[in-house]
Amino acid sequence: MTMNPLDLTGKTVLITGASKGIGQATAIYLSRLGARIVAVARNRDRLDRTVSQLEGTGHSAQTFDLNEVEQIPAWMKTAAQVSGPLYGLVHSAGIVLNRPLRVLSPRDLTDMQRINVDAAVMLAKGFRQKGVREAAGGSIVFLSSVAAFKGKPALAGYSATKGALISLARVLALELVHDGVRVNCVCPGLVRTQMAAELGDFMAPEQLEKLCAEYPLGLGEPDDVAYAVAFLLAPTARWITGTALVADGGYSA
Amino acid sequence: MTRDEFLIEMDAILDLPAGTLKGPEKLAELEQWNSMALLGFLALVDTNNGLRLSQRQVVLCSTVADLLSLATVEGVPE
Numbered sequence: 158m159t160m161n162p163l164d165l166t167g168k169t170v171l172i173t174g175a176s177k178g179i180g181q182a183t184a185i186y187l188s189r190l191g192a193r194i195v196a197v198a199r200n201r202d203r204l205d206r207t208v209s210q211l212e213g214t215g216h217s218a219q220t221f222d223l224n225e226v227e228q229i230p231a232w233m234k235t236a237a238q239v240s241g242p243l244y245g246l247v248h249s250a251g252i253v254l255n256r257p258l259r260v261l262s263p264r265d266l267t268d269m270q271r272i273n274v275d276a277a278v279m280l281a282k283g284f285r286q287k288g289v290r291e292a293a294g295g296s297i298v299f300l301s302s303v304a305a306f307k308g309k310p311a312l313a314g315y316s317a318t319k320g321a322l323i324s325l326a327r328v329l330a331l332e333l334v335h336d337g338v339r340v341n342c343v344c345p346g347l348v349r350t351q352m353a354a355e356l357g358d359f360m361a362p363e364q365l366e367k368l369c370a371e372y373p374l375g376l377g378e379p380d381d382v383a384y385a386v387a388f389l390l391a392p393t394a395r396w397i398t399g400t401a402l403v404a405d406g407g408y409s410a
Numbered sequence: 411m412t413r414d415e416f417l418i419e420m421d422a423i424l425d426l427p428a429g430t431l432k433g434p435e436k437l438a439e440l441e442q443w444n445s446m447a448l449l450g451f452l453a454l455v456d457t458n459n460g461l462r463l464s465q466r467q468v469v470l471c472s473t474v475a476d477l478l479s480l481a482t483v484e485g486v487p488e
Contacts, residue, residue, distance in 0.1 A: 259423055260450040262457070311449050358464040359449055 162393045166191030169215075169243050170390065171236065173223060173280065174250030176203035178350035179300060181210075182379030183247055183386050188212045190387060195240045197221055198250070223250055223276040233283030242291045245390045246284045248277045249300045251318075253352060255359045257311045266314050273318035274325070281329055285336055294337020296390045299326055300382070301342040303405040311359075319344075323401045330399030339398035343385045346405025348377040374406035381406075411458045416478055419458075423450040433475040440474075455481045 170187055174180030176198035184194045188211035196211075196218045198204045204218040219236050223229065237243055251273045254265050277299050284290050284297060302319040304312055322342055329340040347353055347368065353376075357365050369376060385404040388394055403409060411419075417431045424431070424442040437443045448468055455461045459481060471477050 254453070255449055256453050257446040257449050259425075259446065260453045264457075265453075310446060355462075358462070358466075359452060361445075361465055361469070364445070 161190070163190050163387050163391045165244075165387070165391060167193075168245060168390075169193040169195060169240050170245035170247060171195040171197060171233075171240075171243050171284075172247040172249060173197045173276070174248075174300075175207050175218075176200050177207075178249075178352055179345065179348060179379045179382045180247070180249030181207045183249060183383040185210050185212075186380060186383035187245075187247075187387060187390070188216065190391075192245070192390075193240070195219055195236060195243070197223075199223075223272050223280075226271060226275045226279045229276065229279035230283035230286060233280070233289050234286055237289040243284060243289060244291050244295045246280055246295070246297045247300070247386055247390070248280050248298070250276065251300060253312070253315045253356065255311045255356065256314055258313055261314055266317075269314050269318050270321075273315075274321045277322055277325060281325075281333075281340070285333055285338060290336075290338065294339075296394070297326075297329070297333075297338060297340045298386050298389050299340075299342045300386075301326075301344045301401060303344050303346045303403060303409050305344060305401070306403070307409050326401065327399045334398070339389075339394070341389045341394075341398060342401040343382060343389065344401050344403045344405065345382045345385075346372060346377055346403075346408040348379055348382055350379055372406040372408050373410065377404070377406055411481070413478060416454075416481060417474070419454050420451070420474060420477070423447050423454065431474050433473065433478065435474045436472060437474065437477075438472070451477060451481075 170192045172184045175184045175196035184196050188194050193215040196207050199222050201220050208216055208218045252269050256265050299322040301322040304316040305320040305323055326340045326342045385402050418428050421428050421430050
């Protein structure tokens with residue numbers, strides 16, 4: 158009998174940012190591994206398109222605005238009453254703003270911090286509530302970025318938030334260990350998504366070409382990140398917590 | 411954003427004393443007009459006018475006045 162080390166059959170996983178890009182690809186891939194997906198985003202139509210592509214049954218879509226950070230734990234309690242206890246949490250929703258320091262505003266910082274970091278904290282807080290997660294424990298994955306390790310001009314605010322997620326994962330890995338919850342980050346490089354395409358609008362063709370040349374294995378696809386998320390979620394990663402798994406085609410090598 | 415407000419913001423982006431830019435200045439002759447200043451202009455327009463311009467549109471501008479035109483009306487300046 159063939160064994161699948163990434164088997165997630167019977168596991169319910171909540172994924173934010175599930176309506177597009179990496180979040181969408183992750184939701185689809187995890188469903189192929191047998192997981193029941195709770196897909197979360199703000200846009201109902203795009204969310205429904207994601208759910209229609211999921212394999213298996215028992216999936217659901219939840220529209221929620223993660224800017225409402227104070228409401229996240231209570232919302233998760235309600236969501237888990239519908240979906241059943243969660244095994245996994247993937248925070249893929251995020252904002253990137255290209256802002257050189259000379260124009261970086263407190264509002265820009267707040268906007269990125271709120272979704273990229275504050276929501277991650279509150280999602281974790283919600284996840285550890287009794288009845289929200291499986292009693293035996295679970296696994297949390299935050300989507301950080303290679304920008305946390307390798308600087309690029311005009312990404313100060315964004316990089317700071319992605320670095321914060323790595324620190325957050327390290328702390329929560331220790332704080333939640335007795336709850337049986339592992340906490341890790343995936344740090345993708347540049348992946349072909351709508352967000353990356355918009356980033357390209359800010360660059361001259363030669364700048365974009367130079368950036369692509371910094372990837373020994375070429376630019377990534379959303380599925381490349383989904384595979385890394387699946388690895389960290391799966392029970393075979395039971396001895397991995399508090400880490401940041403870089404998936405960047407060799408960019409930071 | 412008014413014309414004067416825009417010019418003052420551009421003064422700041424280009425590290426010039428407030429009130430320096432008037433409009434006819436050629437971008438190629440402004441020492442601080444570089445890729446970071448360009449991104450700063452894009453951010454300024456996005457934040458204040460809700461317009462998402464691209465680098466491709468901006469490189470077609472020759473003067474500060476061209477940038478002003480682009481900032482208020484999306485399109486290729488003549």
